[in-house]
Amino acid sequence: MQLITSCRELVHWRRSCRAPVHFVPTMGALHHGHRRLIERAGLGPTAASAPQVVVSVFVNPLQFAPGEDFDCYPASLSLDAALAAAAGAALLFAPSVAELYPSGVEELFQLQVPKALQAVLCGRSRPGHFNGVATVVARLLGLVRPDRLLLGEKDWQQLVILRRLVSELGLPVAVQGCATVRDSDGLATSSRNSYLQAEQRSLALALPRILAAMRRRFEAGEAALASHNLVAETRQRLESAGLMVDYVELVQAATLLPLAAPHGVSLLAAAVFCGPARLIDHTVLMASAPIVAIDGPAGAGKSTVTRAFARRLGLIYLDTGAMYRAVTWWVLSQGGDPAAADAVAPLLENLDLRLSHGPEGEQLVSINGHEVSSAIRSPEVTAQVSVVAAHSCVRQALTRQQQAMGERGGLVAEGRDIGTAVFPAADLKVFLTATVAERARRRALDLERQGFAVPPLDELEAQIAERDHRDASREQSPLLMADDAVELVSDGLGIEAVIQALVDLFRERVPEEAWPDPAA
Numbered sequence: 001m002q003l004i005t006s007c008r009e010l011v012h013w014r015r016s017c018r019a020p021v022h023f024v025p026t027m028g029a030l031h032h033g034h035r036r037l038i039e040r041a042g043l044g045p046t047a048a049s050a051p052q053v054v055v056s057v058f059v060n061p062l063q064f065a066p067g068e069d070f071d072c073y074p075a076s077l078s079l080d081a082a083l084a085a086a087a088g089a090a091l092l093f094a095p096s097v098a099e100l101y102p103s104g105v106e107e108l109f110q111l112q113v114p115k116a117l118q119a120v121l122c123g124r125s126r127p128g129h130f131n132g133v134a135t136v137v138a139r140l141l142g143l144v145r146p147d148r149l150l151l152g153e154k155d156w157q158q159l160v161i162l163r164r165l166v167s168e169l170g171l172p173v174a175v176q177g178c179a180t181v182r183d184s185d186g187l188a189t190s191s192r193n194s195y196l197q198a199e200q201r202s203l204a205l206a207l208p209r210i211l212a213a214m215r216r217r218f219e220a221g222e223a224a225l226a227s228h229n230l231v232a233e234t235r236q237r238l239e240s241a242g243l244m245v246d247y248v249e250l251v252q253a254a255t256l257l258p259l260a261a262p263h264g265v266s267l268l269a270a271a272v273f274c275g276p277a278r279l280i281d282h283t284v285l286m287a288s289a290p291i292v293a294i295d296g297p298a299g300a301g302k303s304t305v306t307r308a309f310a311r312r313l314g315l316i317y318l319d320t321g322a323m324y325r326a327v328t329w330w331v332l333s334q335g336g337d338p339a340a341a342d343a344v345a346p347l348l349e350n351l352d353l354r355l356s357h358g359p360e361g362e363q364l365v366s367i368n369g370h371e372v373s374s375a376i377r378s379p380e381v382t383a384q385v386s387v388v389a390a391h392s393c394v395r396q397a398l399t400r401q402q403q404a405m406g407e408r409g410g411l412v413a414e415g416r417d418i419g420t421a422v423f424p425a426a427d428l429k430v431f432l433t434a435t436v437a438e439r440a441r442r443r444a445l446d447l448e449r450q451g452f453a454v455p456p457l458d459e460l461e462a463q464i465a466e467r468d469h470r471d472a473s474r475e476q477s478p479l480l481m482a483d484d485a486v487e488l489v490s491d492g493l494g495i496e497a498v499i500q501a502l503v504d505l506f507r508e509r510v511p512e513e514a515w516p517d518p519a520a
């Protein structure tokens with residue numbers, strides 16, 4: 001591992017680096033929470049694309065208010081270098097203040113974090129802190145030019161603010177939050193824990209313990225907690241445990257908007273003073289496991305990426321397309337006219353439609369006791385599925401069934417009306433699309449791979465545009481992008497990049513702490 005202290009050397013190193021660069025900014029005094037971040041930063045999607053990890057150590061004066069611990073912040077560059085090297089970092093960048101801010105702190109361009117993001121949690125009690133964080137991270141990103149920035153979820157407000165900064169400035173870097181690492185006694189790792197004497201440390205343990213207890217009570221469905229009592233009781237219990245409370249607040253995780261009662265994915269966060277240390281921690285409240293809705297036009301690659309995304313995050317993949325196909329198979333096998341609603345409706349009575357997994361993880365579909373996993377892929381079913389799926393009786397029956405399957409959450413569903421009709425309260429809604437030209441190009445490649453004749457591209461484009469028009473203008477469940485969906489245009493992105501973009505969007509809303517990554 002190289003240790004660099006000058007910006008010039010860093011820029012030089014970056015120019016010659018060909019691998020993706022993953023960046024972990026720190027203020028030093030590295031502990032095993034940092035070690036975990038650095039190790040995770042070193043993981044690439046494939047062994048061949050292993051990234052180079054850059055770690056910075058810089059105690060940033062801009063983010064400390066007068067009277068805070070800037071002058072005594074723990075420093076241990078040689079220990080930091082040993083830990084970063086052991087965790088797999090390629091480069092440690094440790095500039096001085098004069099090196100990073102050559103024109104001095106007074107003459108520096110400084111960023112201003114939007115008011116709403118600073119008016120809560122630590123922003124309220126540490127005015128100016130997040131402006132300092134945003135300014136230094138923007139400066140570091142400009143120098144390191146990483147592909148991926150890794151930050152701990154423990155500083156959730158910092159993570160939300162830096163995600164906004166990256167998105168609003170259009171910086172070409174993905175931001176990844178990683179679950180809070182805790183010591184075996186439950187205390188979240190922090191460089192400031194070193195300020196605690198033994199008995200202060202045992203007092204401090206009340207912070208994670210009380211937050212976890214409140215989460216368990218919320219999960220157990222204690223109705224009285226679903227109000228401001230949650231905050232008041234947490235505060236009271238922290239005080240009774242001998243901690244001086246700076247704040248206890250309940251906010252929406254993704255936006256930091258203050259909440260009167262838990263809603264969606266919420267964060268119950270607290271800061272306390274314990275001896276010389278100010279400690280922060282939070283717990284995530286979720287009434288049910290997360291639901292992700294992925295909609296989009298035909299040919300956008302939804303099913304391939306949704307399946308892989310589900311596997312990556314340990315979510316159940318609800319293949320609504322397979323359900324419509326199974327009903328189509330049933331209608332055809334019963335000799336019903338797929339175009340006649342009054343012939344189809346009676347066939348939906350007492351429908352027993354099941355999705356499950358075989359021993360190899362493959363999807364199994366059965367309808368009314370018939371195993372139809374392969375039969376639903378036949379050309380006959382393919383030719384009739386959009387006709388059958390357009391009947392309102394079919395949409396209603398399957399929507400009801402999909403909603404029942406989603407009751408316990410923990411799933412991702414893909415289709416045309418998942419975010420608008422099936423799961424309108426999904427935690428993440430994505431509209432996955434690609435331009436007509438791109439979808440035509442992919443379709444041509446597919447046909448060629450399967451050994452079919454490939455029509456001219458303009459003909460394929462016309463067919464796709466026609467299908468889009470039909471899907472968007474049909475009466476029953478037209479293809480629509482939900483108002484609160486994120487549009488993801490996959491032109492120019494490989495499958496892995498689309499999956500990663502979905503994972504990053506999911507993680508903006510659902511912290512790892514609340515829904516752990518199965519591979520982590």
Ligand code: PAF
Pocket residue numbers: 025026027058060063133136137155158
């Ligand atoms: O979280 C930290 O250690 C700091 O706020 C950061 C992101 C390194 C900026 O100084």
